[in-house]
Amino acid sequence: MYELTSYWMRTDMSTGEKILTGRVFWLLVAACCFFCTPGFSQYDGYHAVSNLDTFKQRFKTESSKVLSIESSFVQDKVLTALTEKITSNGKFWFKRSNKVRIEYVSPFAYTMIMNGDKLLLRDGQKENRVNVKSNKLFQQVNRIVLDCVQGTILDSKDFSVRYFENDKTFLMELTPKTKIMLEFFQTIVLKVDSKNFSVNSIEMIEQTGDRTTISFLDKKINTQFADAVFAL
Amino acid sequence: MRCSLYSFAFILLLSSCASDYKHLQKSSGDVACAQRIVPGYSGTSWYDASIDVTGRHMSGLLLIKSMPDSSNRVVFTNEAGITFFDFSFSKDGDFKIITVIKQLNRKSVIRTLSRDFALVLGLPFNSGNFERFTGDEKVYYGVRQKKGTAYFITNKDCASLQELEWGTRRKRIVSVRLPGSGYPAPDRIELDHHTFSMLIKLTRIKKE
Numbered sequence: 552m553y554e555l556t557s558y559w560m561r562t563d564m565s566t567g568e569k570i571l572t573g574r575v576f577w578l579l580v581a582a583c584c585f586f587c588t589p590g591f592s593q594y595d596g597y598h599a600v601s602n603l604d605t606f607k608q609r610f611k612t613e614s615s616k617v618l619s620i621e622s623s624f625v626q627d628k629v630l631t632a633l634t635e636k637i638t639s640n641g642k643f644w645f646k647r648s649n650k651v652r653i654e655y656v657s658p659f660a661y662t663m664i665m666n667g668d669k670l671l672l673r674d675g676q677k678e679n680r681v682n683v684k685s686n687k688l689f690q691q692v693n694r695i696v697l698d699c700v701q702g703t704i705l706d707s708k709d710f711s712v713r714y715f716e717n718d719k720t721f722l723m724e725l726t727p728k729t730k731i732m733l734e735f736f737q738t739i740v741l742k743v744d745s746k747n748f749s750v751n752s753i754e755m756i757e758q759t760g761d762r763t764t765i766s767f768l769d770k771k772i773n774t775q776f777a778d779a780v781f782a783l
Numbered sequence: 784m785r786c787s788l789y790s791f792a793f794i795l796l797l798s799s800c801a802s803d804y805k806h807l808q809k810s811s812g813d814v815a816c817a818q819r820i821v822p823g824y825s826g827t828s829w830y831d832a833s834i835d836v837t838g839r840h841m842s843g844l845l846l847i848k849s850m851p852d853s854s855n856r857v858v859f860t861n862e863a864g865i866t867f868f869d870f871s872f873s874k875d876g877d878f879k880i881i882t883v884i885k886q887l888n889r890k891s892v893i894r895t896l897s898r899d900f901a902l903v904l905g906l907p908f909n910s911g912n913f914e915r916f917t918g919d920e921k922v923y924y925g926v927r928q929k930k931g932t933a934y935f936i937t938n939k940d941c942a943s944l945q946e947l948e949w950g951t952r953r954k955r956i957v958s959v960r961l962p963g964s965g966y967p968a969p970d971r972i973e974l975d976h977h978t979f980s981m982l983i984k985l986t987r988i989k990k991e
Contacts, residue, residue, distance in 0.1 A: 628860065
């Protein structure tokens, strides 16, 4: 014998036990179906890319046309559990192929220059030169940055990728496959301008849920600047 | 020739056994001074961190945050935002690792860092059981720990805090200098190790 306690719940009269009604069961089934559908996106305002092969081909073609980028950037690091955020900003340069300079200007000074297999880290007066080949972690980080800006990230075997889009942006959710990357990242979310396929932002989500978002602003694509920017 | 070599070795041995604290004289406590000047960290600060350890250099950002439950968190990230360690210190000194990357997860590294930051936070001094020593125109307030003693050092007239220090009976282990403004949230902190080459310099970041 059951008594309907509410729309969601009924009570077994003999035991007094409260049981979910069949309506709730079917609602849960429907929710599972919806969230497991390939078209579902956990990213607000995005849906799954409709024609993946066309997108991949266009992404490859268009991003290969990007020979250089000069931009400023804003970086937000959020420590979720501590409700702390620190914002930094600086300048970014890229030149095909394999040349990147990331220069933090405020609130601290720090420069990272990647030029082929060589990496220079400069904080204040101190400089640290690293041969990327001899350091697996630097090698992977170097690869991610370059693959993201050069548009070769989709060819990477180090990540599984999910693709989403809205009318202005493509969003790629990269889940690391390698042990070394999994130690640092849960996912990396790359947002790309759907007009010129240049990177708008890179969001790195750590295993703890802490996240760092680098947003690129005032992008100048394929302008001329001296190679001296990448001098090591 | 052999004799002079033995003499030289003997002098070296003697000098290595000499205590860094032998000049200190135990004296009666100045409770008022100790209570007025005892270091204790509070607030939230981000620091630009520069670390030189045995010839290698690294840098990053260090967050020190006092939590509502009176514990403190110390988080170190690199400039690009990747967290290298996150440590929690309770008010009574209990230490807990929230997260640490594999490369730093070594007993000796954790022991050194936890002891260093406990001293920066002023946790050993929470017990208030100070012993007072004088020497070199300075006053040392020491609190005995399981292994060694934590000191905070004032000038002779107790006008200002000069340094913090960890030491064993004979050797200074680490000194904490505060070249800028002092506690509760120092502008600059320098941790200088005496038993091996490690210097950590922290400069407080003025957030925008």
